[in-house]
Amino acid sequence: GESVGLHLPTLSVQEGDNSIINCAYSNSASDYFIWYKQESGKGPQFIIDIRSNMDKRQGQRVTVLLNKTVKHLSLQIAATQPGDSAVYFCAENKDGGNQFYFGTGTSLTVIP
Amino acid sequence: GAGVSQTPSNKVTEKGKYVELRCDPISGHTALYWYRQSLGQGPEFLIYFQGTGAADDSGLPNDRFFAVRPEGSVSTLKIQRTERGDSAVYLCASSLTENEKLFFGSGTQLSVL
Numbered sequence: 001g002e003s004v005g006l007h008l009p010t011l012s013v014q015e016g017d018n019s020i021i022n023c024a025y026s027n028s029a030s031d032y033f034i035w036y037k038q039e040s041g042k043g044p045q046f047i048i049d050i051r052s053n054m055d056k057r058q059g060q061r062v063t064v065l066l067n068k069t070v071k072h073l074s075l076q077i078a079a080t081q082p083g084d085s086a087v088y089f090c091a092e093n094k095d096g097g098n099q100f101y102f103g104t105g106t107s108l109t110v111i112p
Numbered sequence: 113g114a115g116v117s118q119t120p121s122n123k124v125t126e127k128g129k130y131v132e133l134r135c136d137p138i139s140g141h142t143a144l145y146w147y148r149q150s151l152g153q154g155p156e157f158l159i160y161f162q163g164t165g166a167a168d169d170s171g172l173p174n175d176r177f178f179a180v181r182p183e184g185s186v187s188t189l190k191i192q193r194t195e196r197g198d199s200a201v202y203l204c205a206s207s208l209t210e211n212e213k214l215f216f217g218s219g220t221q222l223s224v225l
Binding site for chain 2: 034044045046049089097098099101
């Protein structure tokens with residue numbers, strides 16, 4: 001079946017270092033990808049998105065890279081801060097449609 | 113408020129009871145989604161509305177689950193004859209239109225005893 005998966009369930013980084021969170025997807029027809037951050041007790045919060053006609057997109061301290069050849073997505077967080085500690089999810093719109101599938105998430109812990 | 117609002121934030125019920133969960137999307141957003149999230153898992157798609165109609169309800173687990181959006185704004189997720197396995201956080205999200213980024217509410221924590 002189709003799936004969105006993450007390579008690492010947990011990640012610990014030192015404050016100030018850069019973080020990289022990876023995501024693999026299996027549906028080559030997916031054309032829109034979104035990264036979300038979820039803190040305990042809250043709903044997922046939009047971070048950044050990218051469509052399949054791009055391979056890189058930058059926001060404030062965050063960069064998303066899309067490699068369609070190997071169906072891989074990554075989120076890079078520059079100068080990670082304690083407030084970045086959360087669970088991060090990638091989501092894809094399966095078959096290029098309107099239903100978004102989420103992976104199981106990566107828990108990021110920032111060590112002060 | 114400017115964000116997606118969900119009520120109640122917590123709901124405790126007994127097995128076999130009926131519950132309704134409400135979602136008030138961002139004003140002007142035509143698309144509305146319901147997801148269910150179990151502890152340690154990612155959100156699981158349940159149903160998607162475009163306007164008043166359910167465009168895709170393929171994620172509803174069985175016929176005990178039903179959702180409506182009669183006026184194309186507020187939506188209600190209805191669960192009949194609740195079971196302990198229904199316990200989860202139910203998340204609502206809205207987007208300006210189809211295939212756009214989703215904005216989530218804080219969810220309703222449903223506990224079935």
